[in-house]
Amino acid sequence: MHKTEIPPGTLYMLILKMLARHGEMHGYEIANAIERISNTVLQVEEGSLYPALQRMLVKGWVKAQWGATPENRRARYYRLTSAGRRQLEVELSQFELVMGAVFRVIEST
Amino acid sequence: MRFIHRIGEAIAEFSRRIARLFSSGRHRRDLDEEMRIHLALRERDQQHLGLSPGDARFVARQQFGNILQLRERGEDMWGWNWLQDFGQDLRYGLRLLVKNPGFTAVAVLTLALGIGANTAIFSVVDAVLLRPLPYRQPDQLVFMTEDSPQVPGMSISMSNFDDWRRMNTVFDSMLPYRNTSMILTGQGDAENVAVRQVTSTLVPTLGMQPILGRALTPDDDKVGSAPVVMLSDSFWTQRFARDSKVIGKTLELDGQAYSIIGVLPNSRFHSSWRRIQLFTSLWRLEDELGGEQHRDDHPGILAIVRMKPGVTLAQAKADMARVTARLAEQYPDTNTDHYVAMQPLLSAVVGSVSTSMWVLLAAVCFVLLIACANVANLMLARATQRNREMAIRTALGAKRSRLLRQLLAESLLLALVGGAIGLGIAYLATAAVAKAAPANIPRVDTVAVDSSVMLYTLAISVFTGLLFGLFPAWQVSTTRVHDAIKEGSRGGTASAGRKSVRAALVVAEVAVSVVLLVGAGLLLKSLYRVLRADTGFEPVGVYTTRFSLPNARYPNQAKQLQFVQQIVNKMAATPGVQAAGLESPFLGGNTSGYIIEGRPIPNPGDWPNTDVTSITPDALKASGLRLIRGRYFTNADDANSPLVCIVDTMMAQRAWPGEDPIGKRLNTATVVDATHPPKWRAVVGIVSHTVTAVDAPSEEETYVPFAQRVEPGGYLVVHTGGSAADFLVTARAAMNSLDPNIPLSAVRSLNDYLDDAQAPRRLSVTLLSAFAGLALLLAAVGIYGVTSYAVTQRTQEIGIRIALGAQGGDVMRMILGGGMALIALGLAVGIAGAFSLSRYLQSMLFQVQPRDVLTFALAPVVIIVVALVACWLPARRAMRVDPIIALRFE
Numbered sequence: 001m002h003k004t005e006i007p008p009g010t011l012y013m014l015i016l017k018m019l020a021r022h023g024e025m026h027g028y029e030i031a032n033a034i035e036r037i038s039n040t041v042l043q044v045e046e047g048s049l050y051p052a053l054q055r056m057l058v059k060g061w062v063k064a065q066w067g068a069t070p071e072n073r074r075a076r077y078y079r080l081t082s083a084g085r086r087q088l089e090v091e092l093s094q095f096e097l098v099m100g101a102v103f104r105v106i107e108s109t
Numbered sequence: 110m111r112f113i114h115r116i117g118e119a120i121a122e123f124s125r126r127i128a129r130l131f132s133s134g135r136h137r138r139d140l141d142e143e144m145r146i147h148l149a150l151r152e153r154d155q156q157h158l159g160l161s162p163g164d165a166r167f168v169a170r171q172q173f174g175n176i177l178q179l180r181e182r183g184e185d186m187w188g189w190n191w192l193q194d195f196g197q198d199l200r201y202g203l204r205l206l207v208k209n210p211g212f213t214a215v216a217v218l219t220l221a222l223g224i225g226a227n228t229a230i231f232s233v234v235d236a237v238l239l240r241p242l243p244y245r246q247p248d249q250l251v252f253m254t255e256d257s258p259q260v261p262g263m264s265i266s267m268s269n270f271d272d273w274r275r276m277n278t279v280f281d282s283m284l285p286y287r288n289t290s291m292i293l294t295g296q297g298d299a300e301n302v303a304v305r306q307v308t309s310t311l312v313p314t315l316g317m318q319p320i321l322g323r324a325l326t327p328d329d330d331k332v333g334s335a336p337v338v339m340l341s342d343s344f345w346t347q348r349f350a351r352d353s354k355v356i357g358k359t360l361e362l363d364g365q366a367y368s369i370i371g372v373l374p375n376s377r378f379h380s381s382w383r384r385i386q387l388f389t390s391l392w393r394l395e396d397e398l399g400g401e402q403h404r405d406d407h408p409g410i411l412a413i414v415r416m417k418p419g420v421t422l423a424q425a426k427a428d429m430a431r432v433t434a435r436l437a438e439q440y441p442d443t444n445t446d447h448y449v450a451m452q453p454l455l456s457a458v459v460g461s462v463s464t465s466m467w468v469l470l471a472a473v474c475f476v477l478l479i480a481c482a483n484v485a486n487l488m489l490a491r492a493t494q495r496n497r498e499m500a501i502r503t504a505l506g507a508k509r510s511r512l513l514r515q516l517l518a519e520s521l522l523l524a525l526v527g528g529a530i531g532l533g534i535a536y537l538a539t540a541a542v543a544k545a546a547p548a549n550i551p552r553v554d555t556v557a558v559d560s561s562v563m564l565y566t567l568a569i570s571v572f573t574g575l576l577f578g579l580f581p582a583w584q585v586s587t588t589r590v591h592d593a594i595k596e597g598s599r600g601g602t603a604s605a606g607r608k609s610v611r612a613a614l615v616v617a618e619v620a621v622s623v624v625l626l627v628g629a630g631l632l633l634k635s636l637y638r639v640l641r642a643d644t645g646f647e648p649v650g651v652y653t654t655r656f657s658l659p660n661a662r663y664p665n666q667a668k669q670l671q672f673v674q675q676i677v678n679k680m681a682a683t684p685g686v687q688a689a690g691l692e693s694p695f696l697g698g699n700t701s702g703y704i705i706e707g708r709p710i711p712n713p714g715d716w717p718n719t720d721v722t723s724i725t726p727d728a729l730k731a732s733g734l735r736l737i738r739g740r741y742f743t744n745a746d747d748a749n750s751p752l753v754c755i756v757d758t759m760m761a762q763r764a765w766p767g768e769d770p771i772g773k774r775l776n777t778a779t780v781v782d783a784t785h786p787p788k789w790r791a792v793v794g795i796v797s798h799t800v801t802a803v804d805a806p807s808e809e810e811t812y813v814p815f816a817q818r819v820e821p822g823g824y825l826v827v828h829t830g831g832s833a834a835d836f837l838v839t840a841r842a843a844m845n846s847l848d849p850n851i852p853l854s855a856v857r858s859l860n861d862y863l864d865d866a867q868a869p870r871r872l873s874v875t876l877l878s879a880f881a882g883l884a885l886l887l888a889a890v891g892i893y894g895v896t897s898y899a900v901t902q903r904t905q906e907i908g909i910r911i912a913l914g915a916q917g918g919d920v921m922r923m924i925l926g927g928g929m930a931l932i933a934l935g936l937a938v939g940i941a942g943a944f945s946l947s948r949y950l951q952s953m954l955f956q957v958q959p960r961d962v963l964t965f966a967l968a969p970v971v972i973i974v975v976a977l978v979a980c981w982l983p984a985r986r987a988m989r990v991d992p993i994i995a996l997r998f999e
Contacts, residue, residue, distance in 0.1 A: 027143055028150045046151070047174035050144055051182035058129075058186050060121055064139075073150075076143040083118070 011052050012061075013091040014042075019062065019080045020088055026067075026075035027053065053078060061087045129187050140183050148173055194511070198518030205519065206526075212491060213523070216484045219890075220527025220573065222883060223480030225534030227473045228558070228566045230876075232539045233546075234466050235565070236556040238459050242379050245316030246418075249281075251425060252457035253412040256450035259718045260700050264411060268404040269444070272436055279428040283414040284314035285391060292659055292852055295361040296348070300852040301655075302362075303384055306391035314415045321345070322356040322371030330392040338367040339388040342375035362387070364661035380458055380551040405443040407700075413454055426451055442782075445712060458551050464952050465873040472628065472880045475621045477573060479884050482614040483891045485577035488520065489611055490898055492581045513582050520578025521571065528570030532563065547868030580610060612931050615895050618888040619935025619976070620942055622881070623968055627943035628950060629881035630964035632874045635955040639867060642956070645757075645799030647733030650687075650828055651859035652836040653695060656844070656851050657822030666819040672847065673815060676825065677725050679843040686829045686839075690728025691815060693823025696801050696862060698722035698810060705764055706774040706789050719760055720808040721777055723818040729755070729796055731828045732859060739771050739794030746793075747816040755794040760809035770795060777811065801866045833858060873953065885971070889979045896928045897983035907987050908995025917988040924987045928980035929973075936969045943968070 018033050019025060025033065031046045056062045061084035067077045080088070129136055148169050155165035173179075184193075206213040241247045254262045255269065270285050277283075287306045292299055309325040312318065320342065329337055338360055340349075349355045359366040367389065375383060391410070416425050429449040437444045452460070499512055536558045546553040663669050673691050680689035702716030711717075726742040737758060746753050754775070761770045771794075776787035790813065800807040815823075829836055837856045844851055900907070907920055947959040957964075 026146075028147045031147070045174045046147065046172050047144065047176065047179040048182075050140060050147075050179055051186055054140065054183040054186040058122060058125060058188075060118070060125060066139075073146070074142075075146055076139065 010095065011048070012056065013088070013095055015049070015052060015056065016061065016080065016084055016088040016091060019078060020085065024067070024077040024079045026069070026077050028075070030078070056084070059083070059087070126187055126189065130189050130192075133189070133193065136187075137180075137184070140180060144173075144176060144179070194514065195518060198515045199522055201515065202519035202522045206522065209491075212487060216487050216523050217527045217530065219480045219483050219887060220524055220570075221530035221534060222887075223473075223477040224524075224528045224531030224566060224570055224573065225538065226531075226880065226883065227470075227477050227569055228531055228535035228562060229538035229542065230466075230470050230473045231565050232535060232558055232562040233542060233553070233556050234470050235559075235561055237550065237552045238463055238466055240552075240555070242455055242458070243376065246415075247455065248453070249416045249418065249420075250314070250454040251414050251416060251422065251451050252454045253283075253414050254450045255407065256448045257446050259446075259702070259716065262450050263700065264407040264409045266404055266407050266443075267410060268401060269436065269447070270410065270412065273429065273432055273449070276432045276435065277428055279416055279420045279425045281415045281417050282310045282313040283412055284308060284310045285410050285412045287391060287408065287410045288385075289409075290657065290854075291362040291387070291389075292364075292657065292850070293360060293362055294364070294850055298852065299850045301657075301854050302344075302386045304362075304387045304389055305382070305385040306394070307388050308391050311388070314413055317374060319371035320374045321353055322369070324371055324373070325388075325390055329390045332393060334390065334393055336362075336365055336367040336393070337370045337390065338362065339371045339373050340369060341373055341378075341386050341388070344386040345372045360387070362389075363659045383554075404440060422451065422453065446715070462550050462869060464949075465869065468628070468950060468953065469873060469876055469880070472625055472877055475625055476880050476884050476887070477569065479618050479621050479887045479891070481573050481577040482618045483887055483894070484520075484523065484573075485581060486611055486614050486891055486894055488577060488581040489584070490894070492516075492584060516582035517575070517578050520582065521574040524570045524574030524577075527573075528566050531570075532558065532566050535562070535566070546872060547865065550869055550872070584610070611895050611898075615892055615931045616935040616938060618891045619932055619972060620939035622884045622888040622972055623936060623939025624943045624946060625877075625881040625884045626968035626971060627940075627947060627964055629874075629878045630968055631947060631950055631954055631957055631959065631961060632870075632877055634957045634961065634964060635953065636867075636870055636874045638956040639870065643797075644801065644863060645734060645797040646859060646863070647735075648859035648863055649733075650830060651732055651826065652829065652833055652856055653824045653826050653859065654837070654840055654856050655695070655822070655824050655854040658851065660821065662848070662850075663821060669821050670816060670819045673725065673819075673823070675847055676843055677727070679846065680825060680827055680840065681727065683829075683839045683843070685831050685835075686827055688727045688731035689825070689827045690725040690731045691823045692725075692728045692732070692826055693723045693815070693820040695722075695824035695826070696799075697808065698812075700808070701777045701811075703764075703775050703777045703811070704787065706776070706787070717763070718808070719756075719764075719777070719811045721811050721813060721818075723815045723820050723823070724812050725815045728826050729812065731826045732799075733828065734799060735797040737795040737797060739792070741794060742812075742814045744816075746814040752788060752790040752817055753793045753814060754790040755796055755812040756792055757796050757798040757810040757812075759798040759807070760811055761792075761795050763809050775811075777813075801862050805866070870953075885975055888972075889975045892928065892932070892976050892979040893982060895931075896924065896980045897986075899927060900924060900983045900987045903987070904990055904995050907990045908992040911990060912992035912996070920988050920990070921984050924984035925977070925980050928984075929976065932973065932976040932980075936972060939972075940965060940969065 014034050015030055018030050022029075022033065027049050031049055034042055053062065053064070056078075057064060060081060062078045063081055064076050064078050067075060069075050151169035151172065152162075152165045155168050156162060160168065170176075242250065244250060253265070255265045256262060264287075265285065267285075270283075274280075274283050285308060289304050289306060290301045291304045293302045307325065309327045309330050312324045318324070319339065322339075324339065325337070328334060340355070345351055345355065355369055356371070357368060359368050361367075373388060378385070416422070426449075429451065433444070433448050437447060456463075502512060503509070539556050539558055543554055543556045546556075658669050658672060663672060677689055677691050680686060683689075698720035699722075700718050701721045703719050704710050704716060724742070726744055726746070729736070729741060739755070742753065742755065756764070756770060764770065764775065765773055770792045772791060774789035774791045776789055778785065778788050796812070798807070798810065825840060827836060827840070831839075833856045837853070840853055840856075844853060910920065910923075943965065944960060951959050
């Protein structure tokens, strides 16, 4: 089955969106959620989530805390900060701007 | 608002990064663990989908990506990688250096010498030239003297100073001062103390406060005010053990009671101010020196003035030009062509030595460059051995930039260790310099390794590390993997590029050595010329001591003359004394204008000048001046006989070119008009022209009989067979028999005066020669290293040549030829460099041209000899190569 790499630059937006929808999630959950909701069209190279999460920690968009999964496994949970919520707004509006423009270009033919 | 928010975010982000730095271990473990958990979960889910455990693990890994790379990318996000890598590189570098003690020792020692010499000289330059003066806003301070085309930088007339103060619009405060010496009595033996006469403007001008009591106030500036004195901190410490009850006590100075009003801090004084013991009021004396009749007197007053904030030196000069022009109009007799000379106080203090300091700093920088070239050479040689290591690391995926950084870290480490040892060397050297340096280099006593010097050392260490490390590092990190591993298997031969770099380094070392040798040679030759030059004296066995007669007990010229004649006669009668006399002043008289009988009188500003000295009959004989023609003075030349004088050869030349001066007459009284007829003096003798410093401009001298121009004291000058100590004993005894309350200054031989004048020159010659020697040594080591390395590299080739029948001489010629070709190129570059740089030495040279042929010819000879030895040693080794062993070699 062919899977499409996610468009560059949208990974942060996807992670932010997932966290906004589900509240606390650990890395594996985020990867699965993106894949599931996109009907497995969007495939994240799973490992690349982690450098992205590190950067989001630097930027202060997310906070991380060690916790336990429902099956009582240790996992590191991420949740949005208010700065993260603002960043999501920014990313979404930029994405819409770009996609809108792309659509207009495509439909004009 | 938005902007402030941004800043807040940036600060928060930065503090997160910092926090991360301090708990890097935990953060890395967190990241590793969550990635591990991710893999485990994926593996489990794949197994649930029905994969075998092995397949599940494989799929999980594949989907995840390269864990090591991801971890590194995660770490990168925090932006501290370079620092951690750097620490790692340093540790690795340290291990390597410890494993190669020979290489490390040579490199570190070379750098330590270069950096140490550099730091030591910089600390002198910093203390003497760069450090601001210890006053508030020192840039606004200006040193000021009166000035005329005939007498540049003459001292200031009191009346003129008063007018300058009233008429200028650019100064906040003006501090006139004058050095004098007074006799302190009532505290054990009578003694001379160094006194500076100042005014109440001392405090506002220099911005210092007394550490005890008060400073002079405007009331103390008035004529006839009560005599008061301020002590220097060191005088207070020596005499009163810092007793604060000293205020209000009195000191007996020149027989008068001065009450102590305050203590001034020594630490706030620069150079010449530091040796001053007491401060008294200058304007108290205005009745002696002030007033219109004294406008033409220049009684040794100099001034430090503070420009108003915002006023520049150019503006101040323009304003004072306006003032002096007005005064010249108003007082044409005395002020025609009289101006004001001004320069920043700092440059006035350090001006005389700044050229030689900068030359020395440039010289040690050259030495450091040679040291860098040597270490770079060593690094290149070692880099060849490390080709394989680097190639393997590249093959394993290390980035070029990462290798480059590691190699740079190693050279930085070397440089820093060298710098640390160099700092130690500099510390010892500056302590020695501060102690041994001649006192006539200003501020040299304050030389020390302080924070700014350490910063400089750190900066040049890092700079040298980059300088000698960058090229070898770049070379190694760009080596192609394939070639290196292939070459490495054969033990490695230097690539053509690397070889040419090493050759270039040798050329550079030789060139820089030539420049330094030429510089040192020029200065050495100047020193030789200075020492050989005729001072006009026969200085051996001539001693001097100064005394002055207090006004209270010797109020008139008759008494002063009588005393002087008595003491001179007593000294002359002492066994062993060949001649004794008195001169006032000593070595350079009072500058005075003169006119010559029978010639038209020039305008007031255009009078030529001569230095006038009062002498007793035998004084010139005692100080070893040669009588060229005519006669010395005798006791018959007294106040009642015709006025006479003796001129030196320079004066004779200037005043009577092409004529015989004997019998000609001149006048040194400065005011000549209807009411003041000239007082003609007849020339009775001509003596040799004398100088203490042959390399400084000197004045025409005129000597007049002491009896015809009496002074209250002067310098006893005695030519004796004994020692300085003997002289002091006899002089003291003679003085005690006449007046035990008159102190004698420290005894100095005429040779002391001559040596002092040359002390700064000796110091710069010694240092520059030492640096040239060091450069030569380092260059020799460099040449030896490169030639020796070439021999090792070519052992096989040499073996084949010998096997094919080459003679020892052929091999020797081949190796020497290769080495000497580089030397020749270096010589050419160096001579061209020295040719264009030597003119910067001009002001330090004496009777030597900056492009002196002999020096330019000798320096290359020295280098060629040294280079021959450095090449010959490895060449001899090459000659003895055994072809059998050589071919089996490797």
